[in-house]
Amino acid sequence: MKKKTFFITTPIYYVNDVPHIGHAYTTIAADVVARYKRLAGYDVFFLTGTDEHGQKVQQAAGQSGKDPQAHVDDLHVRFKELWVRFNISNNDFIRTTEERHKKVVHEILQKLYDEGEIYKKNYEGWYCMPDERFWTEKDLVDGNCPECGRKVEKINESNYFFKMGQHRDWLVDYINQNENFIQPKSRRNEILGFLKQPLDDLCISRPTERLSWGIPLPFDYSDYVTYVWFDALINYISTFGTLDKIHACDYWPAAHHLIGKDILTTHSVYWATMLKAIGLPLPQNIFAHGWWTVNGQKMSKSLRNVVEPNHLIDQFGVDVIRYFLLREVPFGLDGDFSHKALIGRINSDLANNLGNLLNRTLNMLKKYFKGELPKPDTKGDEDAPLVAKSAEVIKEVDRLYGELAYSKILAKIWEFLDAGNIYVNDTAPWNLAKTDDGKKRLATVLYNASEACRVIAILIAPFMPETADKMMTQLGIDTPIEKQGLDSIKKWGWIKSGTQTHQGAQIFPRIDDKAAAKILESVDIGGNVETKADQKSESDDKGQITIDDFMKVDLRTAKILEAENVKKSKKLIKLKVDLGTEQRQVLAGIAEAYEPEQLVGRTVILVANLKPAKLMGLESQGMILAGSNGDAIILGGFDSDLPPGVRVK
């Protein structure tokens, strides 16, 4: 009999991005389900990869004087290597610059063109180069890109369009009829809201003169390349080869596309209509998960709070991070990453509950049976509830996987863990060991405790594969976990008496207060926010602040690159400043005291970690320090020149 198939994907990540905790989150989430389904006997296909075309790649390559292909060949490895470190079990890693992908994109474009689903028309609009997006006149804010605030160019050109608009009605019906197509529900509602307006056709080409780093259109080869999204989305099927092969393969439609909430529209509207036009079924589920903040703040380079996955692995270990990300926050909601919360999880969930149950069990086996797993003997009242709890948890966990409710799955597994600890507590093996009758009962108790540990190891294996293996080793089980399979825990008593167990190192040592304090000290500004906030300063009531309070404010030198008055505003000047590592747009209320021309070239002090705010429709990413005396406003500065990006204290 043919196995049931299961296809799950992550987005293909933009190759220019530096991999961060968000990328890791999606990928680990997909990996956990993939591993679970394999354990459950499915034929799983798990796909991830990199998106390698587009303007930004072309530019970045140009800046480093490299050929774009060489550039992406170098960069994509950062993702590939990180996934190896995270024990990601993907079956394929697709790159949009690979021939096999381009071939399918061509096949699809040609098919749609031949069928009249793609047409050419003249188009006039405002184009934001960096964002690679067109805007209409009314979209613009102060004549600039509404998304990034940068200049747009008026462009009049011919382009190819995919007839997306005609698909609106059935798509709305489809979403209404398939409750689980888009999850979570709140996101589904947003898409339905979005689809209440007319749906435009989708511009799927870019003239080669403006952008050459893309897949040429098969029917207009020299003049146009394919719009990056149209190219990228096809990765989900190009992994299987030609259209014929895709139709014939058992994996499509995908069970889940896991994505970040920022790319929901492209998946649920662009991709869905593309598939319809191609004649392929839609994925069963598109799940948009939330974002991670760090200590309550958005991750950003300037805050120096970008959580670097490699560093976290070095510091805490792969499984700890895998566990934390999926346990801490319900999938679909935004979450907050902090070292404090992480340490809390390590100590309470992993060290105290999980590690300790295994350790106390093995230790007693060693002490009372020389490490050899005894044959169960006398039964007792405590046994049945433990076995029943195991069955309940296994069943519930399976149901929750269907909802991708990772944090609930882990909470459920931990219920069984608690049951294990309670079982040991109630049976009190250390007392049983004192009498001959007790020893008979003791055999049963330790047998059951060991089987409980094995059940737990299997259940956590998708989340913490290395830990599960370590547990098996300590339990003296050679059979690989995949071979034991999910079925092996559906009936109690798989583990064999006579097995020689090996108590080894603690799988999760506690991080004691001293070590925790050290870790929290070592994290940057972001980290300090949390630790110091907890220590109420004694001088609060005098209106004074501590040095730590002050250090929360990230003051930086910034060099003004451009300055111009904001239309319709008497006070505001729009500045473009250089922070050394990046450029920011900042609005300053100094127009009454300074002319824009006076400002360019000056070095000023910027509050770099101020939450961005919109003023007169423009985003201000920071605040310039200045003093005022009546009408006079004087900018703060320095005696002599400092380079941009220097911390001011």
Place this chain on the structure above:
RNA sequence: GGCGGUAUAGCUCAGCUGGUUAGAGCGCACGGCUCAUAUCCGUGGUGUCCGGGGUUCAAGUCCCUGUACCGCCA
């Protein structure tokens, strides 16, 4: 500006179609055990369930309204 969401213990949240003394985890306090990583087990408190009005025999749960925050669209 339009649409939608959220506001519940110190913290993070659960409370389905309205129905006995409002729950979980973490933290905190106390007690028990001692196999174990000062771990585990048990007990416990506090909640104007955002404010105001209404429907109902009965509302955290439904309706209206106000406030705050968030999301999507414009």
